[in-house]
Amino acid sequence: MKQQGSVLVYILATVAILALLGGSVVHSAMVEQRAAVNHSQGIRSFFVAEAGLNFGLKYIRDNQATLPNHLSVGSEVQIYSSPGFGGTHTAMSDIGELLVTLVRTADGWRVESKGLEQGATSLVGTSVTIGGTTGFTPAQEQILMHGVYLYGALEMVGSSRVTSNVFAHAVDISGSSRIVGNVQVPSPFPLSGVRFPTWGRQSDFITGTITHALPQQPAVMPTFPPLPTGLPSRSDLRVTGSSTHTITADGIYNAIEVSGSSILTINVGSTDRILRLRNFAVSGNARVFVSRQSGSSARLLLYVENEFDLNGSSRFNFLTDTNPGDASSVVLYYIGEEDLDFSGNVRWAGNIAVQRADIDLSGSSSVVGNIVSGGGIISLSGNVRPRTGIVYAPNAHVDIGGSSALLGQVVAKSMEVDGSARVESHAGTLDSFLPLARDLGILGAGQGVQEHSWSGR
Incomplete structure (x- = not known):
């Protein structure tokens, strides 16, 4: 009888241990899955932001004649804001939620693009040399x-x-x-x-x-x-x-x-x-x-x-x-x-x-x-x-x-x-x-160097 009781206690202890182990495994799997989802969303938000960066570069190339080059260094111009960022632009809604901003620099513009994908955001940027406050390159x-x-x-x-x-x-x-x-x-x-x-x-x-x-x-x-x-x-x-x-x-x-x-x-x-x-x-x-x-x-x-x-x-x-x-x-x-x-x-x-x-x-x-x-x-x-x-x-x-x-x-x-x-x-x-130099394509434009930075959820 004592022997049967000991066996029962052993079985119950084993079941409890297995239950604990199983719960730990499930929790670990859920954490890993959540991390994988976050990583995937982060990657998608990064590529959304990259699309916005290309949009910004094209915008500068196509609109040099009307860009407000008189702005002081550090001033910003928001050229695209989707509903996810409180804006009304929808031209790139099939790509994702985007916020694209131009920041005036001493020799051109810095394009900053933020992508949003299910709560995950990524920020990418590049500097474009168009000229100093005159609009021309230093040379x-x-x-x-x-x-x-x-x-x-x-x-x-x-x-x-x-x-x-x-x-x-x-x-x-x-x-x-x-x-x-x-x-x-x-x-x-x-x-x-x-x-x-x-x-x-x-x-x-x-x-x-x-x-x-x-x-x-x-x-x-x-x-x-x-x-x-x-x-x-x-x-x-x-x-x-x-x-x-x-x-x-x-x-x-x-x-x-x-x-x-x-x-x-x-x-x-x-x-x-x-x-x-x-x-x-x-x-x-x-x-x-x-x-x-x-x-x-x-x-x-x-x-x-x-x-x-x-x-x-x-x-x-x-x-x-x-x-x-x-x-x-x-x-x-x-x-x-x-x-x-x-x-x-x-x-x-x-x-x-x-x-x-x-x-x-x-x-x-x-x-x-x-x-x-x-x-x-x-x-x-x-x-x-x-x-x-x-x-x-x-x-x-x-x-x-x-x-x-x-x-x-x-x-x-x-x-x-x-x-x-x-x-x-x-x-x-x-x-x-x-204005005449812009119309005739005399203004110089360099490519700049891309600098990527990520932010989490």
Whole structure:
């Protein structure tokens, strides 16, 4: 009997031990399963966040023209927030819950993307170099703000003068020409890259120093936007005699001609006005005014495919003969092969972008605005007085003669200044050039380095 009782006690103890062991095993399995689920959700949230990161990078690439680059460093712009993060965006709902933020940095943006999957979140980020507070990369800033930056040689003849710092691969000064500023050449022996008459001292021809400097990165060539499509077709427009006409809508024209003492007003209003033409001619004493609402940043975008001719004493976006309109309100995209020719006593205020043609400014023309050229020659002769801000023509030879005076920074392949011509470049800002540079793909963009960080449930 005692023996049977002992066996029963043993059996009960064994059952209890097995029950405890079984419960422990079940609990352990549940913990492992929960951990596996958490890990799986974490992985899924990570890949959701990666998708958001790619969205942010594409957003920067596609929207450089409208990104708020004026924001101070550290400021944030939220570009995507799904309902899981309290937002309303659903374009990527099939991927998962996402929050994508752009953070302004000193030289571009940091993209931060947070993915959410059943309570698990992952945060990934990458930095993209687009530029400093100017929007340009540091190397581009050095080129654009240098004064005169040439990828080839500078030649000065006669009594010409360049009032600017100069970077050039060679400098050749003759006559009584003079550089008022410093000169940098890429040669490790700077004086070997600079030549001036032996009858004078260095200070007679160059007021500053001559030093060695490594050349910056190759220039970014402009990329022209595609011609606009889907615009309504318009009949040829001729404004002649002393008549007036106002354009208030977008359109495609074969030709617009403004002549005599007539006036054409192009009403931009509060949104960009887009005109696409084969030919545009303004002659005689005709005037073209560009009108936009006060405080608006809208522009006239003028696409000319064949020929743009401004001659006589005509005016384009000049309020009076001596009072230019806002140059930022006009962009001329010239795609034609004939020279872009401003001759006579014309006045122009607006930004100019020339795809491949040469530019010829002559007579007593006055040009206000930035000039970007993919062509081979920019010629100034007579008594031309352009106030350009920036001439950006990395493939062009710039020839300035007569008594012409170019006021602004120059980036070109080479330059010759002769006669009594002069170039004056003073340090300023790149603000007026930034929108045009964006439109033409001149802004640099690096890739940055991805940095991943995870957070748990």
